[in-house]
Amino acid sequence: xxxxxxxxxxxxxxxxxxxxxxxxxxxxxxxxxxxxxxxxxxxxxxxxxxxxxxxxxxxxxxxxxxxxxxxxxxxxxxxxxxxxxxxxxxxxxxxxxxxxxxxx
Amino acid sequence: xxxxxxxxxxxxxxxxxxxxxxxxxxxxxxxxxxxxxxxxxxxxxxxxxxxxxxxxxxxxxxxxxxxxxxxxxxxxxxxxxxxxxxxxxxxxxxxxxxxxxxxxxxxxxxxxxxxxxxxxxxxxxxxxxxxxxxxxxxxxxxxxxxxxxxxxxxxxxxxxxxxxxxxxxxxxxxxxxxxxxxxxxxxxxxxxxxxxxxxxxxxxxxxxxxxxxxxxxxxxxxxxxxxxxxxxxxxxxxxxxxxxxxxxxxxxxxxxxxxxxxxxxxxxxxxxxxxxxxxxxxxxxxxxxxxxxxxxxxxxxxxxxxxxxxxxxxxxxxxxxxxxxxxxxxxxxxxxxxxxxxxxxxxxxxxxxxxxxxxxxxxxxxxxxxxxxxxxxxxxxxxxxxxxxxxxxxxxxxxxxxxxxxxxxxxxxxxxxxxxxxxxxxxxxxxxxxxxxxxxxxxxxxxxxxxxxxx
Amino acid sequence: xxxxxxxxxxxxxxxxxxxxxxxxxxxxxxxxxxxxxxxxxxxxxxxxxxxxxxxxxxxxxxxxxxxxxxxxxxxxxxxxxxxxxxxxxxxxxxxxxxxxxxxxxxxxxxxxxxxxxxxxxxxxxxxxxxxxxxxxxxxxxxxxxxxxxxxxxxxxxxxxxxxxxxxxxxxxxxxxxxxxxxxxxxxxxxxxxxxxxxxxxxxxxxxxxxxxxxxxxxxxxxxxxxxxxxxxxxxxxxxxxxxxxxxxxxxxxxxxxxxxxxxxxxxxxxxxxxxxxxxxxxxxxxxxxxxxxxxxxxxxxxxxxxxxxxxxxxxxxxxxxxxxxxxxxxxxxxxxxxxxxxxxxxxxxxxxxxxxxxxxxxxxxxxxxxxxxxxxxxxxxxxxxxxxxxxxxxxxxxxxxxxxxxxxxxxxxxxxx
Numbered sequence: 001x002x003x004x005x006x007x008x009x010x011x012x013x014x015x016x017x018x019x020x021x022x023x024x025x026x027x028x029x030x031x032x033x034x035x036x037x038x039x040x041x042x043x044x045x046x047x048x049x050x051x052x053x054x055x056x057x058x059x060x061x062x063x064x065x066x067x068x069x070x071x072x073x074x075x076x077x078x079x080x081x082x083x084x085x086x087x088x089x090x091x092x093x094x095x096x097x098x099x100x101x102x103x104x
Numbered sequence: 105x106x107x108x109x110x111x112x113x114x115x116x117x118x119x120x121x122x123x124x125x126x127x128x129x130x131x132x133x134x135x136x137x138x139x140x141x142x143x144x145x146x147x148x149x150x151x152x153x154x155x156x157x158x159x160x161x162x163x164x165x166x167x168x169x170x171x172x173x174x175x176x177x178x179x180x181x182x183x184x185x186x187x188x189x190x191x192x193x194x195x196x197x198x199x200x201x202x203x204x205x206x207x208x209x210x211x212x213x214x215x216x217x218x219x220x221x222x223x224x225x226x227x228x229x230x231x232x233x234x235x236x237x238x239x240x241x242x243x244x245x246x247x248x249x250x251x252x253x254x255x256x257x258x259x260x261x262x263x264x265x266x267x268x269x270x271x272x273x274x275x276x277x278x279x280x281x282x283x284x285x286x287x288x289x290x291x292x293x294x295x296x297x298x299x300x301x302x303x304x305x306x307x308x309x310x311x312x313x314x315x316x317x318x319x320x321x322x323x324x325x326x327x328x329x330x331x332x333x334x335x336x337x338x339x340x341x342x343x344x345x346x347x348x349x350x351x352x353x354x355x356x357x358x359x360x361x362x363x364x365x366x367x368x369x370x371x372x373x374x375x376x377x378x379x380x381x382x383x384x385x386x387x388x389x390x391x392x393x394x395x396x397x398x399x400x401x402x403x404x405x406x407x408x409x410x411x412x413x414x415x416x417x418x419x420x421x422x423x424x425x426x427x428x429x430x431x432x433x434x435x436x437x438x439x440x441x442x443x444x445x446x447x448x449x450x451x452x453x454x455x456x457x458x459x460x461x462x463x464x465x466x467x468x469x470x471x472x473x474x475x476x477x478x479x480x481x482x483x484x485x486x487x488x489x490x491x492x493x494x495x496x497x498x499x500x501x502x503x504x505x506x507x508x509x510x511x512x513x514x515x516x517x518x519x520x521x522x523x524x525x526x527x528x529x530x531x532x533x534x535x536x537x538x539x540x541x542x543x544x545x546x547x548x549x550x551x552x553x554x555x556x557x558x559x
Numbered sequence: 560x561x562x563x564x565x566x567x568x569x570x571x572x573x574x575x576x577x578x579x580x581x582x583x584x585x586x587x588x589x590x591x592x593x594x595x596x597x598x599x600x601x602x603x604x605x606x607x608x609x610x611x612x613x614x615x616x617x618x619x620x621x622x623x624x625x626x627x628x629x630x631x632x633x634x635x636x637x638x639x640x641x642x643x644x645x646x647x648x649x650x651x652x653x654x655x656x657x658x659x660x661x662x663x664x665x666x667x668x669x670x671x672x673x674x675x676x677x678x679x680x681x682x683x684x685x686x687x688x689x690x691x692x693x694x695x696x697x698x699x700x701x702x703x704x705x706x707x708x709x710x711x712x713x714x715x716x717x718x719x720x721x722x723x724x725x726x727x728x729x730x731x732x733x734x735x736x737x738x739x740x741x742x743x744x745x746x747x748x749x750x751x752x753x754x755x756x757x758x759x760x761x762x763x764x765x766x767x768x769x770x771x772x773x774x775x776x777x778x779x780x781x782x783x784x785x786x787x788x789x790x791x792x793x794x795x796x797x798x799x800x801x802x803x804x805x806x807x808x809x810x811x812x813x814x815x816x817x818x819x820x821x822x823x824x825x826x827x828x829x830x831x832x833x834x835x836x837x838x839x840x841x842x843x844x845x846x847x848x849x850x851x852x853x854x855x856x857x858x859x860x861x862x863x864x865x866x867x868x869x870x871x872x873x874x875x876x877x878x879x880x881x882x883x884x885x886x887x888x889x890x891x892x893x894x895x896x897x898x899x900x901x902x903x904x905x906x907x908x909x910x911x912x913x914x915x916x917x918x919x920x921x922x923x924x925x926x927x928x929x930x931x932x933x934x935x936x937x938x939x940x941x942x943x944x945x946x947x948x949x950x951x952x953x954x955x956x957x958x959x960x961x962x963x964x965x966x967x968x969x970x971x972x973x974x975x976x
Contacts, residue, residue, distance in 0.1 A: 006273030098744025496641020
């Protein structure tokens with residue numbers, strides 16, 4: 001859990017984390033938004049499904065991988081939030097949906 | 105294809121100072137940084153910081169460096185990642201999912217430092233992060249951890265963040281100092297050998313006093329640290345004690361970010377004073393590859409002020425090599441910079457000895473401890489691979505998948521070397537380094553397919 | 560062709576390798592440290608004797624050493640260190656049959672035998688070492704982009720069938736729609752493909768680890784950082800001088816990859832292998848989608864998708880180049896457009912061990928009976944043949960006549976007419 005510091009803000013940027021509205025300060029990363037939203041973990045690993053949260057917040061550890069605006073496995077600590085950005089937790093390996101080849 | 109004289113990778117203090125000075129000399133310069141705004145980690149978000157920031161005046165002073173870069177006649181490329189560099193040839197960049205090729209006659213790596221990984225049992229649990237991570241959240245998002253916070257480790261950043269948390273209204277519940285007793289003795293000896301002046305010592309004391317005044321509990325000589333919890337951190341345990349916690353912030357100093365310098369196969373050496381690998385550099389930052397130099401913490405940890413000065417030295421050298429000034433002129437201008445740099449470096453032997461990590465931090469003792477966070481490879485698996493004959497990090501990677509994840513060994517590389525050394529009874533230097541490859545950071549198959557290689 | 564910076568040597572690949580090697584290691588320190596670790600006999604007058612010495616610890620050396628140890632021979636495997644070229648670390652992982660041996664039906668036969676031995680070897684390794692090598696044999700596909708490629712491929716497959724004689728060669732040419740039925744999301748640029756039931760894939764690194772584990776478990780001795788400097792040879796009596804000490808045996812196998820070119824003559828053998836660079840890209844893990852491998856695209860058991868490849872003649876340069884990486888990515892995206900969005904999380908370049916005609920070189924020394932040289936670029940595909948068919952021949956002291964065509968004598972320049 002994370003909260004706004006004393007005399008911090010204003011948290012004027014509204015994003016959507018797992019379907020719920022969250023407000024962050026301008027310049028906050030998508031990873032910060034997930035932490036501000038109160039989620040303990042931001043992803044489940046593709047190896048064992050273990051829950052992970054950001055460890056380094058600077059683009060080194062890759063534990064902050066999240067789905068942002070529909071694109072999976074992004075380093076959310078390196079993505080700056082923008083109004084109405086949709087962030088979802090990354091659950092395991094990415095799903096692939098190749099187009100159906102036959103005209104059905 | 106775009107062409108510049110001088111490409112600088114990293115907009116922390118070293119890169120900012122180098123860019124500003126390069127601009128003064130009229131060098132056609134490109135400053136490339138993967139973060140969206142300048143300042144690196146130490147001055148992260150300094151351009152939008154308020155004067156009442158809990159991070160203090162030293163942090164706010166970074167805004168001058170940023171302003172100087174903004175005023176300089178150079179091209180600044182934020183949000184841009186270097187994913188491949190052909191030394192003597194083009195730089196391959198990625199920005200917003202698209203690739204770009206730039207040719208530069210000279211390249212300066214100012215990639216700074218990363219936190220030394222702290223592989224304690226349970227370090228992958230949600231709720232455990234580095235002190236640096238918490239500081240970045242404070243700087244860039246005005247966020248502080250809620251609930252019970254425990255800080256653990258050693259190094260100047262530990263008390264600095266603790267003081268900043270106190271200032272921000274969220275004092276930690278406890279600070280667990282892991283500094284071994286023997287370190288104090290060694291550090292005092294270093295002081296006797298070289299007196300750094302009172303001011304830097306007093307600065308460090310300032311944070312410690314602020315934290316004590318706030319009534320934060322302290323434990324010293326902590327060993328056997330572990331994080332315990334089910335789906336997330338619940339408590340922190342050490343030899344002889346435990347405490348309930350919602351957040352554990354770890355710190356064991358910082359080490360140079362050598363991912364790109366390793367990928368370029370520059371000569372590196374093991375620095376036993378700082379217990380890390382660093383590129384072999386001449387006094388101007390010149391590496392073993394003629395067109396590449398390194399400045400700042402990426403060449404060896406010396407702090408922000410030293411980074412700024414070494415960035416200036418690298419820019420002076422570049423100005424000479426690119427024909428703007430001659431040798432004697434370069435040396436003349438460098439004189440005051442070198443004097444200031446020597447003063448900044450004076451405290452380093454003391455800090456290095458005081459904050460030298462315990463062996464068990466470098467090479468986790470328990471086999472169950474995860475070493476490769478990406479692929480979830482344990483210390484035990486790595487020791488087994490070393491016993492099977494994997495004598496270096498690259499063979500360990502082949503045998504265990506350690507280092508095959510997206511971080512490409514940034515986190516696990518240092519730990520693997522220490523584990524191999526430990527298992528085989530040899531010095532860490534002999535285990536060698538891991539070999540990162542392009543792409544230095546992931547790029548999509550599509551972006552690569554669309555690349556205009558331009559050659 | 561490699562790009563060099565200002566002032567570098569004329570052979571940048573070699574100097575880069577030397578610089579890399581010596582920047583991070585110190586041979587003398589390593590040897591004494593290894594001695595402390597109890598790995599090796601102390602240097603001195605004593606020369607340790609074995610039933611067989613295999614020089615090279617990659618996929619070729621390890622497969623042979625495993626076969627020898629399994630046959631009960633006291634075997635020593637000498638290897639280089641962490642920074643060596645190690646073709647085995649760069650392997651794509653195909654257990655591939657359909658492209659092998661056009662114009663050389665003995666190679667197709669040998670490859671088919673190996674592919675048939677593979678499931679047994681994989682099961683045996685799992686059973687004995689607990690290590691799964693992820694071998695699958697669902698058949699394999701070679702995608703053709705454009706009519707010219709497709710026609711070319713069809714002619715080639717037909718030639719293979721004609722040359723196969725009694726063995727037969729079962730292939731099918733698939734049109735676009737048939738490929739689309741087999742493989743999801745195939746791109747419009749794919750004209751068709753050749754398919755055979757013989758092809759498959761496996762995890763080359765797991766294989767290497769399993770062979771090493773199996774070797775050691777069967778009493779084999781493995782010594783890394785033991786580069787061989789010199790040897791004295793006599794019939795069934797060889798003395799090897801390495802960085803880790805001196806060793807003797809009545810059988811020696813040169814399986815040192817690119818090092819075999821310099822090593823084999825010590826035993827009266829010829830192994831004119833040269834490096835051929837290949838580059839590979841690997842994507843992030845994805846949920847399983849590809850049911851079978853293609854020659855240049857396969858999905859691993861972990862879910863990563865591997866993309867290859869290239870054949871570059873650049874000497875000993877293991878550098879990566881953007882144009883080749885781009886070409887690989889482009890062909891991948893043309894084959895499966897949905898690959899576009901996947902992140903490439905790692906890539907590499909490695910040097911294949913390439914004989915002049917691409918076929919393996921298996922040879923036994925006439926000058927010094929008991930010495931053998933083993934060379935190929937398909938260390939994964941031929942691993943089963945090496946362990947199950949070649950090793951027993953070496954143990955018995957001579958290669959079967961069936962392998963005569965693989966001798967290096969085929970390179971001897973015939974006397975002028």
